[in-house]
Amino acid sequence: MLRRIITLTAIFLVALPSTVFAQGRSFIRDTEIEETLHLYAEPIFKAAGLDPRGVSVYIISDASLNAFVAGGQKLFINTGLLLKAQTPEQVMGVIAHETGHIAGGHLSRVHDQLRNASAISILSTIVGVAAGVAAGRADVGTAAVLGGQNVAERNFLAYSRTQESSADQAGVNFLTEAGITSRGLMEFMETLEGQELLSTARQDPYLRSHPLTTERVDFLENYVANSSLKTTKVDPALYERHDRMRAKLYAFTNHIRNTLRVYPETDTSISGRYARAIAYYRDSQIDPAMKIIDGLIAEEPENAYFAELKGQVLLEFGKATEAAPPLRKAVELSKGAPLIRLLLAHALIESSDSAALPEAKENLLGVLAVERSNTSAWRFRAIIENRLGNEGEASLSQAEYSLLTGDREAAKYHAVQADRKLEKGTATWQRAQDIIRATDPEDGKDKDKDKPK
Structure with missing residues (x-):
């Protein structure tokens, strides 16, 4: 899939x-x-x-x-x-x-x-x-x-x-x-x-x-x-963020048994519940995971990361259409965070709804505007452009993906395909020329080495 x-x-x-x-x-x-x-x-x-x-x-x-x-x-x-x-x-x-x-x-x-x-x-x-x-x-x-x-x-x-x-x-x-x-x-x-x-x-x-x-x-x-700051503490909000960061990391990098031991059911803090939701999700226990996540969202409806986690769980368990609304909310609350926009685009593609493709493309363009070297965004964009019938853009996106992943031969092949399909003189056509030149086997060699001294 x-x-x-x-x-x-x-x-x-x-x-x-x-x-x-x-x-x-x-x-x-x-x-x-x-x-x-x-x-x-x-x-x-x-x-x-x-x-x-x-x-x-x-x-x-x-x-x-x-x-x-x-x-x-x-x-x-x-x-x-x-x-x-x-x-x-x-x-x-x-x-x-x-x-x-x-x-x-x-x-x-x-x-x-x-x-x-x-x-x-x-x-x-x-x-x-x-x-x-x-x-x-x-x-x-x-x-x-x-x-x-x-x-x-x-x-x-x-x-x-x-x-x-x-x-x-x-x-x-x-x-x-x-x-x-x-x-x-x-x-x-x-x-x-x-x-x-x-x-x-x-x-x-x-x-x-x-x-x-x-x-x-x-x-x-x-x-x-001897410091006047020796007893000073940072903003209490950072302490809460720190606890949540550690809970999230622990739950994602440890077995559920360890997570439930460190964050038992008796721990009713947000960090504790956050860790357990992730642990259940990673253990494919979707019902208890979603119950906790929905409770966290009810408590903090403006928290982008709780909405993101809900969308991720739904997406991973084959419910891409249901994943889109919480992910849209997460994108809004995070002010367009690139990784969350990428996740939303992923869900929209997975939903197989052709009407959702323009929205998916818009989000991928937003990702690439900030992280132009994000290979996943280029891979998804190639899929979207192909489904939209934009063959030139699809080939160029695949060329960008191949270039970033080190497959110069594939990058050149797709760039040549893009060159044939894109309107000459446009910025996208020029980018295809750049990739063709960058993947030329002769590129980078000393052009003057055979000149007489």
Whole structure:
């Protein structure tokens, strides 16, 4: 069925082949979690003089505690860190520290390490995987480093103790400038301090790539003790968002038995009910899942993510027509969040209602206006354009999809088909020409190599 083309849940699990991640890790895309992390990070990035739109944050589905920056202004955070962080301030502290590495230019050391072949491989993997996440697929990036070459990874991503201290100092300054306590960063480092006596294999990856010293912990403790913000807490709404984020992540990444143990029926909080609804849904128990979701929607009718989850459950269980109304509501409430618009378009296509195709196309155009490299959007658009009888647009969309997924031969084939069907001189026709040139086997070769010297 069409809905099996990609794995779509309220959380998008962008699975990587086992050859890429030996431990079967994957990336996660979810509007609610991404928005929560954006709220955490934006004031810190601004305090550091960085454009929040220029820093990309990626979520790795990995239970270990880790976060790192690489490949430019790209911040990677493990789900294990988000699940273990008890407060928003702890995540903010880690973000501030990692921002210290970016602002301090510590990534410039990469240029020296690029002389090493393994470093080149690692950097290409980081960039490739980042492209895959942005595209909504993992197979865009094809290198195999982060999971399989652990030693090279640690060497490449490891910072010196001097750089770590510098990032700490920058991080607390950014937090203070943003009006956020550094207590969370201190608590995070104190948690890691207890692992120093463990064998390397038992330590969290964060400690292995970010050397911890007593002096660093002492610095943070002294800074917090003398800070006017030491007892300050962020907006209570962020605490609620944090609890919901953790509940959602836990339910999506654990077996239902574990979820019901951590979030038992006696837990009547919204986070507890949210986790149980997801657990039942993932266990194919649709009736109890829908009962909880409907209760959550009744309690918070303006919550886009509850409406999104309802639509997702209905879609996954073959009720695409019924899924469309809650997903339309979710799109409205989220102010057109791309991933939710993509999900709505998916439901409209799945409904097999030809009258719904223009609406589906409109939503996909909205997705591509924000995320032009979203391969799923191009794949769905190719289907819609074909059903609408727009053969040229269908071929061009398929060419875009093939180009993004690395199939240059298919991209050229479909671009040539688009060239024949589109009106010459139009923007879409010109784009087909661009793809044809980009996939030319001779493209990129040194045209002057045979010229006489």
